Amino acid sequence: MTETQVVTYGEALGQAYREEMLRDENVYLIGEDVGRWGSLYRSSKGLLAQFGPKRVKDAPLSEAAIAGCAVGSAAMGMRPIAEIMYIDFITIAMDQIVNHAAKWYQLSNGKVKMPIVFRTQGGAGRRNSSQHSQSLENWFVNIPGLVVVMPSSPYEIKGLLKSAVRDNNPVMFIEHKSLYFAKEEIPIEEYLIPLGVANVKREGSDVTVIATSWMVSFAINAAEQLQKEGISCEVIDPRTLWPLDKETILRSVEKTKHCVVVTEAPAEGGWSAEAAAVVFEGCFQLLKKPVTRVTGMRTGIPYGSVLEMQVIPNEEKIVKAIRNLLNK
Amino acid sequence: MNTVTQLTLYNKMVLLRHFDDMCRKLKMEDLIWSGYHPYTGQEAVAAGCCSQLKQDDCLLGNHRSHCHAVAKGTSVRAMLAEMMGRQSGVSGGLGGAMQFIHAENNLFCGSIVGSNIPLAAGMGMAFKDQQSHRVVMCMFGDGGSNTGSFHEGLNLAALWKLPVIYILENNQFAEAMPVAESVACSPLSKRARSYDLEEITVDGNDVVAVYNAVARAISKARAGEGTSLIEVLTYRIRGHYMGDPEETYRTKEEVDKWKEKDPIKLCRSQLLANGVAANELDEMESMIVKELHEDKSWVLQQPFATFEQAVRHVWIPLEQ
CATH class of the missing domain: 3.40.50.920 (Rossmann fold)
Structure with a gap:
């Protein structure tokens, strides 16, 4: 019998981060307040203290720069997890995601890989009105070159994020703001959930x-x-x-x-x-x-x-x- | 600058001028298909900036970067082939004249103006974190400096002291828009000040001045002393694209005035004054032209990119 633990969606995400950052030193986190705050829903809480500012980068309020940094550094061998705090803000980063992250593997004849996770969260349920509650996943499904993941529970988010970090495609990892405090029993031992499997x-x-x-x-x-x-x-x-x-x-x-x-x-x-x-x-x-x-x-x-x-x-x-x- | 270095730069500029002329003809013959953006008059920038990079340094270009690419060491053949849609092009013939990646030479060019500025910061960040001495150079124009990406990228690079050399290649026009009507400050290098960077503007038609300013910035970046922004003042002698309605945005007199400041003429007169023989320069030029024609003939024999290529490398199939 597998030993289990009860965790929230946000905590499961934090566990996935920690495990992947310990496993591979090229994995780093960049975004607005991902370090000091530990991200809006505290999913990266404690990571700055554990891994230091090189691995957990608090970026200026510049979504295009965050996404551009992710693409540029991925081309040079790093494995960024770039957080866009709300999917509504991803409009500012679309150029980097659509015109660069999704194109470089093909434009380089398969030589430049883009192992990036663009993490963001969308959806309603937290009374935030029209510019903080949208569901914009459809845009990314229509872009050749992107993988699009939507985790629906703590169990799913942990296993899927770990697979997304290890994948060599740019992965749009779209969470839901109304799920961060949802709880679920998940295995204590390491597990992965393959991408592309329902x-x-x-x-x-x-x-x-x-x-x-x-x-x-x-x-x-x-x-x-x-x-x-x-x-x-x-x-x-x-x-x-x-x-x-x-x-x-x-x-x-x-x-x-x-x-x-x-x-x-x-x-x-x-x-x-x-x-x-x-x-x-x-x-x-x-x-x-x-x-x-x-x-x-x-x-x-x-x-x-x-x-x-x-x-x-x-x-x-x-x-x-x-x-x-x-x-x- | 010693005469040998200057001679190398001169020959590079001559190559770029003839290369660009050849590309224009190929565009007229419809052998280059996409939008083609001539480089005539700006050769001192490509030669003075890009030729100083090593192969493992990164160069980020834009829609007008065929000469940047060659100056960085990508072969004329691989670049011509790319623009003519051939498999032996840097991107296998799938990119064309406006967007291409030459991975082996760390060359990344794209046609979304300004978006290479944050990308360069990302590469610089990787080099800094990897504690390497590699540097990044990013080429954009007066138009690119008006994008949000410019400000987001420059702020981040300057804030984190990344090893990036930003070259603001001010050729006076963003398509048809004169710089005086599109940028609220003058000179454009003033924008560096808001990011606490040195304000540097150099004569972009003087290859020696460009070379020296860029050499300083590269040494600084390699030594871990951070980001530079250099405005190089030059002039786009030809239209944004060939046959654009130039009369809507400038006079023939203005263009003629700038033709007198031709970077190749200027460099040649300096070399002659330093005792280099005219016939030596001319002989080099004929060799360059001869080799260019051989390159063109070779490319014309190369196979076009295929449908199989067009649908390959879209993504990497998932590991199950």
Whole structure:
């Protein structure tokens, strides 16, 4: 029996940092207040004292410089973890990520690798309104050259971050601000979770619910509620948005013949449409009904907990969508 | 400067002038496909700055960097091949004239103006942390100095005393925008002051002046004494691209006035005054031209980049 510990999402992240920084001296952390504060949600607390300012770099409030530093130093053999405090601020760093990090491996004929983790966090739930609550992951899924990861729990974040640090691609590691204090029992001994592999969070036979990030917990709660009515939901967390584990998704939908995709990001032009297309392309004939989506609304995230929770998916909306899909 | 060094710089400038002329013709023949940005008149900058770097030093260029690349030691053949979409180009023919990476020569050029400034800081940071004596040089123009990246990158490099030499190649125009109408201060090197760096402006058409200023900055960076910003004042003799509507932003008289300050002419007259024979210079020039033609013929025989290349190296498949 594996020994376990109960940790928060933020603590699990801190453990992953520490383990990877001890393992490889080329791994370093750069971002706004990652050292003195130990990052906004304290995930890098204690690292400055342990590793010193060369390995834990408090950067000026300059997202383009932080991302540019990550790209330049990665080209010279380092393995940066660059933190962009809110995904909303990544707009300032987009040039470095899209035009450089994502292009240099190809432009150098495969000679210059970009082992960078761009860590950031998005989403609603902390009453921060429209410039501190967005779900912008879709932008990165559309850029060839980037890997996009969204960890949904403490167990996931630790294993996925460790794999992201070891990967030689630029990885967009998009956390969720409403998950930092979520707790989970995780193994004490070291473990890794491979990138590009989905997790079947809950097995079921009537409908496949594909949910990302914070939405995974809403989907599981909805599934548990429906279980009482005799509806059996399979919940899949893709964990990596690109490359997408199509096999796990299709295997599930081939069994359930129904599919709902749940994302906090708006539907239009988004990954939720990509996931739906994968299902249509892969098992159209087996589907009993078209794929349904439950997504964030096409609006700015409003101020305050009452309104913000009304414009993103919740258990009730997911339950309703599943009932409609199954005519129940 | 001793005559031997100056002669080397002169020959480098002559090579760059003929190389650039050749590229313009290749662009007119549609053998270079992308936007092509002529370098005529700015040769003292590439020769005086980039040729001082060692192979393991980094050079970050921009959309007008084919001459920077050659001055840093990338071969004419590899550069021409890149611009003509051939497999033997530095980026395998996938980058073209505006963006390319020559990994073996630590050369990184991109067409997003200003974004190489933070990238250079990152490389400098790596060298500092690795306790190496490698340095980074970053070439950008008056236009690049108006980007947010300039200020973010320069602040960080200066703050952390990184071994980076920033070369502000002021050629008087950002496309059609004259520098006096686009930058709130003059000279542009004043911007260095806000980052507590020395304010340095040199005559960018005087290769000796450029060389000496840059040599000092490189020694400083290698010795761990931090970042420099050098403004080199020069002039873009040709359009932003070939055939741009020049009459919308400058007069022929203005261009003619700058042609008199041609960096190659100036250097030649200094060499002649120091006793170098004119026929010696001319012989070197003919050899350079002959070799350039051989390079061109060689490149014309090279295969184009392939579809297989175009979809390779997009990313590294995950290790499961």
